[in-house]
Amino acid sequence: MTRNAELFERACRTIPGGVNSPVRAFRSVGGTPPFIRRGAGPYIWDAEGTQYIDYVGSWGPAILGHAHPDVIRAVQAAAADGLSFGAPTEAEVELAEMLAQRLPSIEQVRLVSSGTEATMSAIRLARGFTGRAKIVKFEGCYHGHADSLLVKAGSGLLTFGNPTSAGVPPEFAAHTLVLDYNDIAGVEAAFKQYGDEIACVIVEPVAGNMNLVQPVPGFLQTLRDQCTRYGAVLIFDEVMTGFRVGPQGVQGRTGIVPDLTTLAKVIGGGMPIGAFGGRRDIMAHIAPLGPVYQAGTLSGNPVAVAAGIATLRLLDEPGFYERLEAQTRKLVEGLRNAAARAGVPFTADHVGGMFGLYFRDSVPTSLAEVSTSDTQAFNQFFHAALARGVNFAPSAFEAGFVSIAHDDDVIERTIAIAGEAFAELKR
Ligand code: KE4
Numbered sequence: 001m002t003r004n005a006e007l008f009e010r011a012c013r014t015i016p017g018g019v020n021s022p023v024r025a026f027r028s029v030g031g032t033p034p035f036i037r038r039g040a041g042p043y044i045w046d047a048e049g050t051q052y053i054d055y056v057g058s059w060g061p062a063i064l065g066h067a068h069p070d071v072i073r074a075v076q077a078a079a080a081d082g083l084s085f086g087a088p089t090e091a092e093v094e095l096a097e098m099l100a101q102r103l104p105s106i107e108q109v110r111l112v113s114s115g116t117e118a119t120m121s122a123i124r125l126a127r128g129f130t131g132r133a134k135i136v137k138f139e140g141c142y143h144g145h146a147d148s149l150l151v152k153a154g155s156g157l158l159t160f161g162n163p164t165s166a167g168v169p170p171e172f173a174a175h176t177l178v179l180d181y182n183d184i185a186g187v188e189a190a191f192k193q194y195g196d197e198i199a200c201v202i203v204e205p206v207a208g209n210m211n212l213v214q215p216v217p218g219f220l221q222t223l224r225d226q227c228t229r230y231g232a233v234l235i236f237d238e239v240m241t242g243f244r245v246g247p248q249g250v251q252g253r254t255g256i257v258p259d260l261t262t263l264a265k266v267i268g269g270g271m272p273i274g275a276f277g278g279r280r281d282i283m284a285h286i287a288p289l290g291p292v293y294q295a296g297t298l299s300g301n302p303v304a305v306a307a308g309i310a311t312l313r314l315l316d317e318p319g320f321y322e323r324l325e326a327q328t329r330k331l332v333e334g335l336r337n338a339a340a341r342a343g344v345p346f347t348a349d350h351v352g353g354m355f356g357l358y359f360r361d362s363v364p365t366s367l368a369e370v371s372t373s374d375t376q377a378f379n380q381f382f383h384a385a386l387a388r389g390v391n392f393a394p395s396a397f398e399a400g401f402v403s404i405a406h407d408d409d410v411i412e413r414t415i416a417i418a419g420e421a422f423a424e425l426k427r
Helices: 003-014 069-080 090-102 115-130 184-197 219-230 249-254 302-315 320-342 375-387 408-426
Strands: 036-040 043-046 051-054 108-112 134-139 176-180 198-203 233-237 260-264 274-278 347-351 354-358
Touching: 051 408, 069 302, 090 108, 090 274, 090 302, 108 115, 115 134, 115 198, 115 233, 115 260, 115 274, 134 184, 176 184, 184 198, 184 219, 198 219, 219 233, 233 249, 302 320, 320 347, 320 354, 320 408, 375 408
Parallel strands: 134 176, 134 198, 198 233, 233 260
Antiparallel strands: 036 043, 043 051, 108 274, 260 274, 347 354
């Protein structure tokens, strides 16, 4: 039995499914997940000492590559002064100011410890601010595991949602309307019917949890216009896209400014962190200022904040995002060409430092289109690449992530390995 298999068997004895987050269990792609011992730059090594070029990057946070020395030094220095005080610290003020300076939507921001906490709090805030109960989300978008977000579309086009998870009472899903991503007419119809009952719309402004799916022209603007017209709060869930697709997230790339933004991942550089922020008049409703309760023992934790500050400072380097996007483009173009040479139906897309791989002929614009991809081919490709030392996301319905440490040599080696993996599909 391999060391990874031994560790997985041992993990399954005390941790449900052997993992602390379901996607890590490889249920979608099959097989045994490597247990990672360490990472450095674009690489991770598993318990057997096998090296992988990593394109998961902790699902987005590792934008600088793993174990960047400046970030590690900042974490070590902060930790040496104590791990958490449950009292205000200057560092969390500095991080809050950095977020407000960088994101057009943020006048005030509250730090939390995960993306789920950020979106759950933002929705409660939108409901408290508007006094309304209904929320709108989109099929294929994932915003963490708060009850009112684990919801799939109802039976009818404009009927309210049904839980996607056991343990969520139907009543908790009853206020969630699930529309199709990029369905502009559907959004307009929903607001026409329920406009003055809708507290908020929450959207991944570039979707990364149904694989990468970009907004079609007009989709985000329609959300902005309809929310403004009916007094609903527009929430951009930029947990994944924040500081990943550009220095100001999707709101910076598009100029479309939401009322609230949720963040996590990159802003903690790999440490537990999240944030929600936006218009001052809305944030004024959050306790202790206003009636919407929200709290957290480790919110603004000094060690996580130190990692976030060190990370954001390095992202300020001139040309950082141009280089990151250039490397991601080289990867995506190289993979498309390698698949074409092998005669495999495949395409790929990218925005900033995140990318999507699709075993279908065209880039999808909805979950329905993503779902027509050849997931069996993806799973076979995934394992063929993994066996050759490239770690893509272990699901056909996840995005991938490039770090600034993925230099030309790493990208070229990835493309060569992918070429062998594509060829294996044809055998
Ligand atoms: P966390 O609670 O996992 O920190 O964040 C939830 C979340 C919220 N919003 C968006 C847009 C997200 O992508 C996420 C979490 N992303 C997944 C990646 N598909 C995390 C991976 C996992 O669940 O283990």
